[in-house]
Amino acid sequence: MATGEVVAVKVLASDSSQGEREFQTEVALLSRLHHRNLVNLVGYCVEKGQRILIYEYMSNGNLASLLYDDNKRSLSWQERLQIAHDVAHGIEYLHEGAVPPVIHRDLKSANILLDHSMRAKVADFGLSKEEVYDGRKSGLKGTYGYMDPDYMSTSKFTKKSDVYSFGIILFELITAINPQQGLMEYIDLAAIGEEGKADWDEILDKNLIAGNIAEEVRILADVAYRCINKNPRKRPWISEVTQAISRIRQLQLMKLDTLNLPRSETRTVLRRIEHQHVELSDLTSMKELTPITA
Numbered sequence: 001m002a003t004g005e006v007v008a009v010k011v012l013a014s015d016s017s018q019g020e021r022e023f024q025t026e027v028a029l030l031s032r033l034h035h036r037n038l039v040n041l042v043g044y045c046v047e048k049g050q051r052i053l054i055y056e057y058m059s060n061g062n063l064a065s066l067l068y069d070d071n072k073r074s075l076s077w078q079e080r081l082q083i084a085h086d087v088a089h090g091i092e093y094l095h096e097g098a099v100p101p102v103i104h105r106d107l108k109s110a111n112i113l114l115d116h117s118m119r120a121k122v123a124d125f126g127l128s129k130e131e132v133y134d135g136r137k138s139g140l141k142g143t144y145g146y147m148d149p150d151y152m153s154t155s156k157f158t159k160k161s162d163v164y165s166f167g168i169i170l171f172e173l174i175t176a177i178n179p180q181q182g183l184m185e186y187i188d189l190a191a192i193g194e195e196g197k198a199d200w201d202e203i204l205d206k207n208l209i210a211g212n213i214a215e216e217v218r219i220l221a222d223v224a225y226r227c228i229n230k231n232p233r234k235r236p237w238i239s240e241v242t243q244a245i246s247r248i249r250q251l252q253l254m255k256l257d258t259l260n261l262p263r264s265e266t267r268t269v270l271r272r273i274e275h276q277h278v279e280l281s282d283l284t285s286m287k288e289l290t291p292i293t294a
Contacts, residue, residue: 096239105127
């Protein structure tokens with residue numbers, strides 16, 4: 001740009017009615033949606049039949065590439081947890097901060113972009129819809145591996161459908177297994193585990209095995225598993241998911257603090273960690289949620 005700012009340019013197909021609809025949707029929504037965890041639309045133009053969208057440049061690309069490309073670099077547990085936290089905040093803004101609320105409808109790791117500081121932002125709002133209950137059903141749209149089974153059977157997409165997709169993204173961060181290459185099969189096997197208890201260690205990304213993070217990973221996996229419950233009513237709201245991830249991050253930070261504290265203060269921090277464990281256990285073990293329409 002003339003200002004010297006680096007931007008990303010997306011050129012949509014000029015001969016596609018679908019492309020026209022997605023262009024109009026993206027411009028309309030991103031012109032009014034502003035949050036630190038949503039990709040910013042810098043501008044747009046229509047010239048000689050071409051539709052062009054201009055976004056802020058996200059120098060670390062998308063999450064899918066970081067997880068699956070051959071030349072990928074390994075993401076640390078701290079980075080993965082921060083990405084989960086950022087994305088949860090972005091979705092929470094769409095569902096509970098925007099007026100009217102917005103349902104993304106195509107949440108996936110390829111639509112999670114990362115800036116130079118590895119902070120995550122939700123992108124690609126071409127399939128998004130404002131939450132208006134008009135009783136109509138829409139044709140199936142989205143990406144295989146991330147689509148809510150309830151949506152596929154009813155054609156009704158709700159906030160809980162976005163929560164399902166986010167649950168899949170959380171499992172991607174934990175396992176680095178592509179949803180289009182059997183992720184659900186691995187999840188189902190691990191969920192049974194021995195003695196009927198989930199054994200998430202079986203599907204943990206080998207790059208995360210080192211370090212004292214096993215308990216945090218298990219807690220996040222329990223949260224993710226609630227998100228992908230086949231019954232939408234039993235899935236948490238995104239605000240509950242954000243709260244759980246925030247507490248996992250607090251737990252992680254307190255553990256790091258204990259490494260640098262004098263022995264006299266360590267006991268106090270350990271008691272706080274134990275209290276956080278109890279609260280997280282309560283969040284992840286709830287069998288039923290308040291019966292609110294999804």
